[in-house]
Amino acid sequence: MIRPLRLAISGASGRMGHALLTLLDDDARFELVHAAVAPGSVHDGRPVFAGIADSPRYAHDWSQAPQVDVVVDFSGPAGLALALDHCLAHGIALVSGTTGIEAALEARLADAGKHIALLRAANFSLGVAVLTRLLREASAVLPAWDLEIVEAHHGRKQDAPSGTALALGRAAAEARQTTLETTAVYCREGRTGERVGGAIGFAVVRGGDIVGEHTAMLIGQGERLELTHRATDRSIFARGALQAAHWLAGRSAGHWQLEDVIAGPR
Numbered sequence: 517m518i519r520p521l522r523l524a525i526s527g528a529s530g531r532m533g534h535a536l537l538t539l540l541d542d543d544a545r546f547e548l549v550h551a552a553v554a555p556g557s558v559h560d561g562r563p564v565f566a567g568i569a570d571s572p573r574y575a576h577d578w579s580q581a582p583q584v585d586v587v588v589d590f591s592g593p594a595g596l597a598l599a600l601d602h603c604l605a606h607g608i609a610l611v612s613g614t615t616g617i618e619a620a621l622e623a624r625l626a627d628a629g630k631h632i633a634l635l636r637a638a639n640f641s642l643g644v645a646v647l648t649r650l651l652r653e654a655s656a657v658l659p660a661w662d663l664e665i666v667e668a669h670h671g672r673k674q675d676a677p678s679g680t681a682l683a684l685g686r687a688a689a690e691a692r693q694t695t696l697e698t699t700a701v702y703c704r705e706g707r708t709g710e711r712v713g714g715a716i717g718f719a720v721v722r723g724g725d726i727v728g729e730h731t732a733m734l735i736g737q738g739e740r741l742e743l744t745h746r747a748t749d750r751s752i753f754a755r756g757a758l759q760a761a762h763w764l765a766g767r768s769a770g771h772w773q774l775e776d777v778i779a780g781p782r
């Protein structure tokens with residue numbers, strides 16, 4: 517019998533942590549061995565699975581972690597930085613869905629690919645992977661149409677625009693042989709003047725319990741194409757991340773993509 521992979525979750529007490537733990541209940545591929553939370557978290561020290569005698573406990577301290585095969589991180593920039601330290605120190609594969617990362621941590625992550633297997637995605641759903649492909653194609657076929665990306669999320673989200681919106685914008689920009697750095701418009705207010713040709717605009721909605729919605733609007737003269745993805749359940753992200761973790765554990769160092777996982781075994 518193949519032993520289950522020893523899994524650590526970074527951000528285990530959060531919304532995505534909860535979605536991951538719910539799926540793990542019924543997934544023999546993994547054994548949860550560490551459940552990382554923030555220093556000072558109210559969950560620190562509590563059992564992860566209430567009523568189970570030998571349940572792992574939430575812990576802020578990675579030095580308490582036993583041997584781990586793969587870490588799945590949905591925490592935030594600070595939590596990801598701590599998980600990354602641990603993965604680099606012990607040669608552990610890392611799957612991360614954390615978004616809103618600043619340049620210094622991006623640079624550390626870029627370098628980490630030389631030492632560990634790393635797979636990051638702004639969105640682990642299958643539907644958004646397909647949306648990205650469709651947008652790439654539509655943007656290339658309709659290069660002169662105006663592109664606006666609208667995203668909506670729950671009121672507790674910490675970053676904007678969402679990582680997914682930025683990734684969609686990047687994919688479209690690439691298909692048009694340009695970059696987000698030169699085309700993105702993140703904010704419009706007051707007397708903005710006319711829309712700049714070739715701009716990729718972003719608009720952000722926050723409120724209530726919206727799980728995550730993204731619409732790419734390609735706007736021409738007399739017609740408009742809209743590509744929309746609506747997530748209604750976080751389990752779609754959790755399932756994708758666990759699939760990625762199963763695929764990534766034991767792989768060589770490097771930056772792997774969700775597309776590699778979807779394409780199948782190598």
Ligand SMILES: NC(=O)C1=CN([C@@H]2O[C@H](COP(=O)(O)OP(=O)(O)OC[C@H]3O[C@@H](n4cnc5c(N)ncnc54)[C@H](OP(=O)(O)O)[C@@H]3O)[C@@H](O)[C@H]2O)C=CC1
Nearest residue numbers: 527529530531532553554557591594595613615638639640
């Ligand atoms: N790629 C994708 O498919 C998706 C990505 N995301 C991204 O995942 C991230 C988390 O989202 P969500 O679950 O909604 O967030 P939550 O705020 O619900 O959860 C965050 C979790 O991270 C923990 N945490 C916070 N700071 C630290 C720290 N310094 N060290 C260790 N752990 C820490 C929190 O612990 P505690 O609260 O106990 O203190 C909590 O468990 C965000 O960046 C979000 O954008 C979300 C959904 C899908």
Ligand SMILES: O=C(O)C1=N[C@H](C(=O)O)C[C@H](O)C1
Nearest residue numbers: 615638639673678679680728
């Ligand atoms: O914070 C969230 O909730 C989500 N974040 C991701 C993002 O920033 O794109 C993915 C998903 O839309 C949910």
